[in-house]
Amino acid sequence: MKAEVLCVGTELILGDTINTNAAYICRKLAKLGINCFFHTAVGDNPQRIAHSIDLAIKRADLLIVTGGLGPTDDDITMQAIAEFFKAELVFNEQAYEKIKNFFASRNREVPQKARKQAFFPEGSEVITNPTGTAPGIAWDVQGKHIIVLPGVPDELYIMWETFVENYLGKFSEYFIEKKFLKFFGIPEGSLGEKIKDLMACENPTVAPLVSEGQTNIRIAAKAKTKHEAGILIDKMQNEILSRAGEYLWGYDEDTLEKVVGSLLVSKGLTVSAAESCTGGLISSRLTDTPGSSGYIKMNIVAYSNEAKINTLGINAGLIKTYGAVSKQVAAQMAQNVRELAGTDIGLGITGIAGPTGATPQKPVGLVYIGLSDRSRTEVHKVNINPGFGRKTVKHRASSYALNYLRLFIK
Amino acid sequence: MKAEVLCVGTELILGDTINTNAAYICRKLAKLGINCFFHTAVGDNPQRIAHSIDLAIKRADLLIVTGGLGPTDDDITMQAIAEFFKAELVFNEQAYEKIKNFFASRNREVPQKARKQAFFPEGSEVITNPTGTAPGIAWDVQGKHIIVLPGVPDELYIMWETFVENYLGKFSEYFIEKKFLKFFGIPEGSLGEKIKDLMACENPTVAPLVSEGQTNIRIAAKAKTKHEAGILIDKMQNEILSRAGEYLWGYDEDTLEKVVGSLLVSKGLTVSAAESCTGGLISSRLTDTPGSSGYIKMNIVAYSNEAKINTLGINAGLIKTYGAVSKQVAAQMAQNVRELAGTDIGLGITGIAGPTGATPQKPVGLVYIGLSDRSRTEVHKVNINPGFGRKTVKHRASSYALNYLRLFIK
Numbered sequence A, B: 001m002k003a004e005v006l007c008v009g010t011e012l013i014l015g016d017t018i019n020t021n022a023a024y025i026c027r028k029l030a031k032l033g034i035n036c037f038f039h040t041a042v043g044d045n046p047q048r049i050a051h052s053i054d055l056a057i058k059r060a061d062l063l064i065v066t067g068g069l070g071p072t073d074d075d076i077t078m079q080a081i082a083e084f085f086k087a088e089l090v091f092n093e094q095a096y097e098k099i100k101n102f103f104a105s106r107n108r109e110v111p112q113k114a115r116k117q118a119f120f121p122e123g124s125e126v127i128t129n130p131t132g133t134a135p136g137i138a139w140d141v142q143g144k145h146i147i148v149l150p151g152v153p154d155e156l157y158i159m160w161e162t163f164v165e166n167y168l169g170k171f172s173e174y175f176i177e178k179k180f181l182k183f184f185g186i187p188e189g190s191l192g193e194k195i196k197d198l199m200a201c202e203n204p205t206v207a208p209l210v211s212e213g214q215t216n217i218r219i220a221a222k223a224k225t226k227h228e229a230g231i232l233i234d235k236m237q238n239e240i241l242s243r244a245g246e247y248l249w250g251y252d253e254d255t256l257e258k259v260v261g262s263l264l265v266s267k268g269l270t271v272s273a274a275e276s277c278t279g280g281l282i283s284s285r286l287t288d289t290p291g292s293s294g295y296i297k298m299n300i301v302a303y304s305n306e307a308k309i310n311t312l313g314i315n316a317g318l319i320k321t322y323g324a325v326s327k328q329v330a331a332q333m334a335q336n337v338r339e340l341a342g343t344d345i346g347l348g349i350t351g352i353a354g355p356t357g358a359t360p361q362k363p364v365g366l367v368y369i370g371l372s373d374r375s376r377t378e379v380h381k382v383n384i385n386p387g388f389g390r391k392t393v394k395h396r397a398s399s400y401a402l403n404y405l406r407l408f409i410k
Helices: A020-031 A046-059 A077-084 A093-105 A112-118 A153-169 A188-194 A226-247 A256-267 A281-286 A305-310 A316-322 A327-341 A390-409 B020-031 B046-059 B077-084 B093-104 B112-118 B153-171 B188-194 B226-247 B256-267 B281-286 B305-310 B316-322 B327-341 B390-409
Strands: A002-008 A035-042 A062-066 A089-091 A119-121 A125-127 A136-141 A144-149 A175-183 A205-211 A214-223 A248-251 A271-275 A296-302 A345-351 A366-372 A377-383 B002-008 B035-042 B062-066 B089-091 B119-121 B125-127 B136-141 B144-149 B175-183 B205-211 B214-223 B248-251 B271-275 B296-302 B345-351 B366-372 B377-383
Touching (some): A020 A035, A020 A153, A020 A175, A046 B035, A077 A089, A077 A119, A077 A144, A112 A119, A119 A136, A136 A153, A175 A226, A188 B112, A281 A390, A281 B281, A296 A305, A327 A345, A377 A390, B002 B020, B020 B035, B020 B062, B020 B175, B046 B062, B046 B077, B077 B089, B077 B119, B188 B205, B214 B226, B226 B248, B248 B256, B296 B327, B305 B316, B316 B327, B327 B366, B327 B377, B345 B390, B377 B390
Parallel strands (some): A002 A062, A062 A144, B271 B345
Antiparallel strands (some): A089 A119, A125 A136, A136 A144, A175 A214, A175 A248, A345 A366, A366 A377, B136 B144, B175 B214, B345 B366
16 A cells, blocks of 8 residues: 655645645554655645646555645635546535534634535545534545545644544554654764664664754664564664664653653752853753653853852852853852752853854854762863854753763763 | 755655755745745655656756755665766765865764765766755756755755855746734734735735744735835735734744844843743743843743742742732742842743643643833733643743733833
């Protein structure tokens, strides 16, 4: 079984909307073990929609079309599909009742145009839309399977879960299970060198992916049962970790802040941060995790030298001698915020986020990260590529800090 | 001139990566007045890449390909393109020097595989990648224009801005200018009612867009010159602002934090924030703007009651009587952080980010925002829809706070 995804909407090809539906559908298809080799986006144009359907059904057995089911004149997907397969659009009384109920439940009059959304190609099965007015269809026609869904993501997700998932179950011949291994501190190229031979495997497949300065490895296994796929993944994971395990920090949906949070909880530790160049981002990321009030008590963003001296109690002489962006100041920031907040661990970070503020000795992207507990203080120096701009420097600096914090706790 | 976008990467058709590059490129093409009717995503498979190129160059004059330029074995885009057009891949010494410099500047050894990224189809022009190792190409071949760029979004953006934008300028037949008006505090429906008649216009077009809880209006005008398009936009903008101008806070790439920053600079004011439920996000957003060290001195994330009392000096009795999430505590947080940091304005924010911590009287999403200067203190109460989860509650709370700060400064 081969599938294709066709997303219809002029907003997609004008770039005003990012095509998240294609990714959602492909993820779901992969999990069902249904191969999808192409997805295409096209505007609300009948000829180009017909051309795209024609291409897709020559390459695939199952076509999933999204978008263009609205009530307005530029929504023409259902007509274009019916025309392509030379079928009549027929009025569906039951579907129209549901549309009318939708408006009634919101105390709104039924717009005249809404009736259009109750016409479907003859022989197709209507898929109910529980949260909107545009129903979809599942249609077996000319030896192909066609599924049509609205373009509004939230409506599409619910219809997928309540109907499509089950409907496609019968086409699923095997399971695809995936696992993501997440690494920090090793570039894609070096990681690639270590697992070069594994990347040639056909099942499971192994692929490195770069995202926000971090390198992940995706393992994808295909098997008759979920259990068999799991065994294939476990075996490959062990092999990869035997070669690069020291850089691994998490799996799948893990974030650095979640992993750090879990570690803190499991060890019963608390942490506080004194941030300069990251401006509150580390604090914000740490508090993104529900329950973080259990291990975060207070953080200070000491942006000015004055704040560093007055509130954090950094030695003014230290700043004068070594500069605010220095190993010495990072260490003292970590020590002092720990004492001030009364936490087990203190984190201090100071650096140059750019685009200004650099000197020949201290370029944009230079960051010092201090970590301190009752018995020891350590400082790490990091050079972040300044080319991506201030926000990325801030984000990567916060990721380095969270990763060093993770290692410090361990 | 017709263009097409072809995005290469198995992660795209597995749905592991959302195709943001297609939207970026289409937006840029629309601005240049270059029509793009299709975009396609395909995996790292030589036959399917060749098939997609074949289709695209039959339909279009300009093909923009992204992804699959990495150093690893599954990155085959450059080879697939060269093969399709029956060209040799030739080694480019200069490009390789830049790749070597990239690693040298990071004190890293050059991986063996990196050499692969210095091979390009004979006759193509190399596009330098200022922030990564994968150069792109611009290639006029068989009467078509082919542009190839890496799939890493940040690298692609910089290469587009430094090279492609200019390169494509010659193909631009007319201008499409867009302007986004950004509103806060008015729902899409109410804004839509006010401009209903304008939304029927054909040139410029007017469309409301909702993003992250804010409502924007896009005005798009098409004309022979940039100047003419600008006049059309100005006229429409004036009409819209005459109807809903009081909710407008910015334009285009403006962010609330940038607008607030500019206001602070123009009035010579400084600000400090004491955050509870937003956990540092307001501070981080304010410091995303270059030059923010001019008006941000210090911020405090007082997450625990202890921190509120000890560091911020909040009256313990106040917390006991009214609770930490209260009008009274928000007001005192604003007043005290202002004094502590010695700034002109103080902002205090306290609320329930969820998913836990709610009481019948204080639901998740309840937020109090205090603002204080030498002469006055005000507090705003906001109820944020908790259905979107903790991170969204945090983000919307920070947007409300920045918007109230903007109005307070004005």
